């Protein structure tokens with residue numbers, strides 16, 4: 001029997017789709033990476049009986065990065081990143097072992113059906129999956145096609161089965177446009193960010209950012225927020241005057257009239273009009289007009305409109321909204337939430353979707369009325385050809401969806417019902433008056449039929465007192481005439497909703513990337529989110545934008561980015577060449593980069609006003625390995641070390657104390673080591689400031705301490721002090737902390753695990769020999785004669801911390817013993833001596849649970 005492999009974008013989607021296609025009769029098992037499951041069943045495919053295997057990835061399989069040495073900030077001129085630096089695709093999350101997993105499941109399969117989400121990112125992941133599995137799949141007969149793409153917009157029986165019956169092919173051009181965007185963002189973003197970060201952090205002591213980043217789309221986004229800020233600060237309120245008149249007829253009718261001139265900006269002119277109006281006792285009705293007006297029902301919902309309303313009406317940020325919308329989609333409540341389309345295709349079953357909502361108490365009445373009366377045709381919108389507008393696919397209750405999930409679903413559903421409802425109709429009455437030689441009017445609205453506003457009450461026409469019945473020639477008494485002095489007021493900071501509108505209008509960012517860019521400028525401390533979800537730029541954000549503007553306005557203006565995104569769309573449509581677009585864009589930005597570097601001084605002039613120079617901050621701590629003078633420790637976040645002689649800045653781990661480590665030096669570069677610790681109960685490890693910023697060996701990451709360094713002979717390295725595999729996490733190593741005596745401990749170099757042992761021992765060392773049964777390094781422990789807990793008169797013992805019977809009571813392994821490879825599978829528990837005196841090591845979060853929560 002032949003095998004068909006099917007791959008979805010997330011584990012939960014694979015499960016839902018498999019359930020639908022197998023009619024609930026699939027069997028499931030965990031995949032080798034623990035994160036993905038495989039659902040199997042038999043069925044028919046292209047007229048033959050086959051075995052189906054449905055599984056998933058967890059988002060992108062690969063991510064783009066520079067190869068090894070180009071990740072070193074100190075050894076590479078950022079200008080090289082535009083052209084010379086080669087890139088490679090690396091596994092996006094090595095812990096998930098996705099490529100291996102796909103190959104294990106894909107080996108020997110005959111066909112593959114790609115069920116990735118139907119947007120450009122999904123198309124890109126299709127080819128990542130194919131790259132992994134095609135080499136291990138069975139060879140096709142003749143030219144039989146073996147690769148299929150399923151196109152679907154919601155996780156419902158109809159949509160999924162329909163997709164299975166109309167399989168197509170993956171679209172290489174769309175995938176390429178994503179590759180192009182990734183490469184442009186990586187090269188341009190990294191070059192500018194590295195140069196700026198090094199330059200500014202090396203120059204200013206109180207710069208409040210860990211990273212001074214530049215992004216070809218992120219920066220124009222920030223630009224909009226700062227532009228508004230500039231308007232606010234340069235705003236000069238102007239006084240103006242309004243003539244207000246109140247008239248009445250009899251006791252019951254009293255009206256406040258609007259002046260036809262609205263306002264004047266000259267006090268004397270205003271005074272003159274006041275005097276004219278004041279002389280009159282009567283207001284004469286010149287005309288009465290009645291007009292029937294309509295408030296249009298909304299267009300069908302697309303992503304940006306959903307983000308706007310979620311932010312302004314529900315108080316939910318774009319990133320958060322997208323996460324919730326995706327969850328609703330994955331669980332089958334709504335159709336795919338990433339779409340630009342506001343137009344329903346002709347064959348879309350609107351009535352069917354509406355019928356789903358007929359039993360929901362919150363809008364059942366409106367839905368039933370519509371169903372019996374017949375739905376209205378939705379307004380014509382824009383058909384981007386990707387997906388239908390965002391539509392509720394089934395009914396739901398608040399208890400099923402959770403608070404935010406329900407609020408978003410409630411909105412999406414009401415919006416959907418509104419698009420099928422009738423326009424709201426009202427009568428607008430305008431009475432025009434003349435008072436002396438001046439004209440005034442008074443308008444009122446009365447509702448004729450509520451239409452869609454019944455289901456969207458926040459859109460309804462506010463109830464007003466109705467206007468009196470009168471006709472031309474009627475006379476009212478003037479009760480009061482006065483001059484109001486007012487001031488023009490400045491605009492407020494941009495709301496998220498306004499920012500989304502601006503990004504959409506200028507063609508920067510897509511439905512997928514708008515939330516990401518907005519989130520980035522918040523997280524990187526360039527704007528803060530104020531009440532009403534208004535975005536207020538920080539000092540740093542303002543200085544950066546002003547600086548770019550001064551050197552090269554195009555770095556901030558949306559024009560270039562929008563042009564690039566147009567080119568990317570042309571690649572996706574097969575109308576532009578991937579390589580040419582890339583080359584052309586990089587050339588432009590390379591020239592911009594050189595110009596920026598040459599003009600950096602003009603940025604400095606702005607920075608100096610807001611930030612203090614690094615030479616004036618910090619205190620001497622450790623010696624530089626290049627010039628052997630003292631470097632200054634700058635405690636303000638991000639804390640770092642600065643050598644003013646070499647004019648170099650080195651990053652440090654954050655959120656802990658830093659002190660000099662026994663004046664020891666790194667054998668590789670002679671920098672003095674410093675010790676980072678989070679207090680007496682927490683973790684600590686020594687690190688070399690140079691190696692921390694510039695990993696000495698390939699495959700080491702930035703930000704590693706000596707406890708992770710693989711230097712073969714250094715006495716502070718992992719090689720010398722590593723004891724054994726971590727008891728909690730997969731890749732961690734428990735490393736002995738030689739500074740921890742007399743409360744000796746070892747700590748994992750990856751997770752939070754700390755294991756205490758040999759309390760009050762005089763000396764603890766790690767031997768070069770290892771345990772025969774568990775391969776952990778042996779430890780040599782010396783106790784004082786008087787207080788030795790060792791049997792007999794012994795003061796020294798060498799053994800394995802995990803297996804040695806003499807040591808068993810001296811190691812706080814309650815937690816560890818159950819998990820260590822030696823003891824998995826039910827060996828007896830041991831009770832460490834430390835138990836009861838000190839809290840057990842903090843249990844790290846269950847990884848699978850955390851992962852599962854992330855990928856719902």
Ligand SMILES: [Zn+2]
Pocket residue numbers: 624625626627628629643644645646647
């Ligand atoms: Zn130096």
Ligand SMILES: [Zn+2]
Pocket residue numbers: 666667668669670671688689690691692
């Ligand atoms: Zn070093």
Ligand SMILES: [Zn+2]
Pocket residue numbers: 666667688691706709711714716717
């Ligand atoms: Zn080292």
Ligand SMILES: [Zn+2]
Pocket residue numbers: 726727728729730732733748749750751752753
């Ligand atoms: Zn660990």
Ligand SMILES: [Zn+2]
Pocket residue numbers: 771772773774775776800801802803804822
């Ligand atoms: Zn052992």
